[in-house]
Amino acid sequence: MKRWLWLLGWLPALAAAGLPARVERVLSAHDLPLSSYSAWVQAAGAERPLLAVNADEPRNPASTIKLLTTFLALEELGPDYRWRTEAYLLGELSADGVLDGDLLVKGYGDPYLVTERLWLFLRKLRQRGLRDIRGDLVIDNSYFAVPADAPRGRFDGQPYRVYNVPPDALLINFNAISFLFLPDPAAGRVRVIADPAPANLEILNQLQLVDGRCRGFQHGIRFAANRDQQPPRVAFSGRYGSECGEFRLSRAVLTAPEYAYGVIRRLWEESGGRLRGGLRRGLAPAGAEPFLAFPSLPLAEIIRRVNKWSNNVMTRQIFLTMGAERFGPPGDLDKARAAVAEALAARGLDFPELRLDNGAGLSRDTRISARNLGRLLLAAERSPFRAEFESSLALAGLDGTMRRRFRDEDATGQMHLKTGRLNGVFAMAGYVHARSGRDYAVVAIQNHPLAHRGPAEEAHSELLRWVFEQ
DSSP, rough: OOOHHHHHHHHHHHHHHHHHHHHHHHHHHHOOOOGGEEEEEEEETOOOOSSSSSSSSSSGGGGGGGHHHHHHHHHHTTTTTOEEEEEEEEEEETTTTTEEEEEEEEEOOTTTBOHHHHHHHHHHHHHOOOEEEEEEEEEOOBBBBTTOOTTTTTSOOOOOOOOOOOOOTBBBGGEEEEEEEETTTTTTEEEEEEEETTTEEEEEEEEEEEEEEEOOOGGGEEEESSSSSOOEEEEEEEEEEEEEEHHHHHHHHOHHHHHHHHHHHHHHHTTTTTESOEEOOOOOOOTOOOOOEEOOOOOOHHHHHHHHHHHHHHHHHHHHHHHHHHSSBOOOOHHHHHHHHHHHHHOOOOTTBBBBSSSSSSSOBBBOHHHHHHHHHHHHHHTTTHHHHOOOOOTTTTGGGGTTTTTSSTTTTSSEEEEEEETTEEEEEEEEETTTSSSEEEEEEESSSSTTTTHHHHHHHHHHHHHTTO
């Protein structure tokens, strides 16, 4: 008899349960229908889930789909995979550092060619004896094929927001410019400082410094850009309160080749170099050895920046790289999706409902079920690259997109999670190290017009606490 009572006590763990009451209460209190909510929880090594609610319903997972892209990239490319950025001398280099010709720079999709690393690239060119370029700067971004007519900002009509920057094989600093606004009461003006400051961008400062506090959207700053004029121009206008203090605004104003040219030229000249020509697009000479091949950070470090801070631009670079590596350049969306399909099939992961757009989740068309996203997490848990993958996720209460959640709780530092949020979507997926010492894979996705607001996050948090207490 005692044996049967013991078995009955374990039945909830043997069969998938319904939502915990605490989660149902949150959904009910905010009129969020259960039909809009999917949840799936399974312990590592268990044969069946502890909880599965609407787990097979295809949902928009927002940025949690980055887990699929980054895990398969680790598996297919390896944690030490590195992108290259190459420089070719199209002319003779004299002993005194003068290049009688063009400098060609070819990109292979490095997702993290930020200003500091570009400076290292240019410094190595100087160390190899290059000082004065008499010709043009030639950009070769042919490793990726991105439709030239693809509208920027198609997702939400915000073409200058950094998260909407399209991929490019020579993408520098995410194409972003950080504009710093500094009130200068002594001069009666607002200073505008661009970092980096592309040499081919005109900045028109029409801001008025007025007495008083900050008011309005973006501290009252109006932003306008014109890419069609030469040089391209960005203009700032409006009334900026003297008590506002410093304010930063990041925007992507230039296209990738123009931005690369402008920043390379600016940094090259600041380092004492000289560039006499302009910008051209071209192809690296076939079969030629590069003058310099500059490696990226390893993939394992790249995905930490992707998943902890949910970087869409970097994810799209990784996605296209998978296609180019598997099927040959140029990398495009069709090749990337086919590479993902092959990688899933090779691991016995059949996700018939999966719909991938750009691999990053900044899409209205991406779909996956909570169960299959959970199966992916369990596959990653068994991978030899488990440590690299899990450490790329944000730690609850400590860093990344989870730094403000579960702070000063017993669960602080006990959850590695990826978040995802769009209008009408809120999702969380990752691993929970429970009080009992067991590890659980957890997925929660809500698709509802109000899902991106507080109640959905509250419901997910209650589910995570419930898992932690198992």
